[in-house]
Amino acid sequence: MIAHGLLFSMLNIDIKFAIFHLEVTFTRLMCSCAAFTPSSRSFMAAAAEVPVLDFVAAAITLTGALSILQFFDELAKRDLLEKKLSRKLVHILSGLVFMLFWPLFSMAPYAKYMAAFAPAANGLRMIGLGLGLLKNDALVKAMSREGGRRELLKGPLYYALTITLITLCFWRNSPVGAVAVANLCAGDGFADIVGRKYGTKKLPYNNSKTFIGSLAFFALASLVSMGYTAYFAAFGYFEATWRMYLATMVVSLSAAFAESLPLPLDDNFTVPFVAVAVGMLLLPF
Template identity: 45%
Template sequence: MAAAARPVDVMSFPSCSSTSLLLSHSRSLPPATRSSRLAPSSPASSMRRQLLVGAGASAVAALAASAPPALLQDGAATLLTTAGAYTLVRAFDALTERRLIEQNLSRKIVHVLSGFLFMSSWPLFSNSTQARFFAAIVPLLNCVRLLTYGLRLSTDEALVKSVTREGKPEELLRGPLYYVIVLLIIVLVFWRESPIGIASLSMMSGGDGFADIVGRRYGSLKLPFNKKKSWIGSISMFISGFLLSTLMLFYFSCLGYFRVSWDLAIGNLAVVAFAATVVECIPVTDVVDDNISVPLATMLVAFLLFGHSSH
């Protein structure tokens, strides 16, 4: 995986060949005109076309060769990550439309996988200073998409059904929009060199996501101070958030983005997971969405424990 962080040269060599045949109304043309239209191109004309095509291909190749390798790598990584994010959502759109998966389960699986896969793609970007801004394009495009459909400027019923609770377009402007805004902030502020952003995104995507999935199915025993939450859901959030945070911290440390003293980090991650779980349990979701309260609480506690870098 470390090789993914090295610059990659991406070059394209377009070739084009087109043949135009004039077939309509050829019988109404004078014989001389028909023969001139249908006559094969002269060798000089063919040579000119080949020279133009060759010159165009050479210009594109020269432009790609002159671009900085980091720029090409970041551009390619952005396209790949954007395509992956779009494919993920469309796949669950299709599953929801065909009733192969229920709406709430689809919504939470997308919630979990979006953060996890996006975070996993960060090593694809270069080590240049502009890499984080290229990565930020992915959640930014999703922001635009959610605003477009949430404000009913366009319609996408499959998207609405797969990522909302009640299937209403205006719901896109709440939880889903907050989610991608937090992704955008984490990329721009923390990026992959800080365990703070990694822990926050892990708790928001994995912890909160699994809490809902498990809690809906097995959460018959509710919390005494919040009947919307269950003991098993909260336990699932703590365990899954802690495990995902640990996994992603190990992933980025192995790739050399920072060093981790695991005897301290494990305890710190457990405290972070516990704090995020407590915040998620508090009955304030009607005032503050979990996609805002959980990552903010995680960032604060992680900052106090980790500081600007890992220990």
């Protein structure tokens, strides 16, 4: 309740107006994401419009994403890294490194679909491993909580699908997508790492979460969100202002509060959803 009060007092907006604005912006978002390819064109004609640069960028992005997984796969094989820490580092780095490659892509309309291929391919890999169609015991160990392959069909798959959808719906021309991914990766990831290591005082409404973990979420998510906002603004995709940086902090505060709640939903859904919802109210897209 304190977080909600702080949020609306900082913004000084009417609740009814906020809900109405969210409905309007959500409708605009759905219209922009309605289809992956125009129905009036064949797949081959659409593919021909994609510059060669985007194929190269997609290959580099996919290689980078797989390299992170391979690196922690090797660490898991050698038992050089504690399993929970390995899983959280993959959680933190995969999405953040993925966004670093976005400026490699052209300004073509289909560029974002080429970029989304990397997390989508990772999602398909999680499905293959989870169903037993693919075999990689070390990767399953590094990515799962208890070492079971079926776990990959939950959190890791949700993570890949969420980043894929955010890429397709917001892309680099809007800070909303970058901030949502930053909260999912840096916020949620560091909240668990810091909370498990230094957390002693539990939250009164959730005994599985700590004050220091939620604080780490807010601090790291805010810093990384502002960093990526500045990063994409430097490439000229949008203009960053001090109000925008302040808004990213409000988004991170909201997402941190959502992550701290004892909800039945996976954090890989709740955190980016809240970040997107609040971001659509406060940030341009």
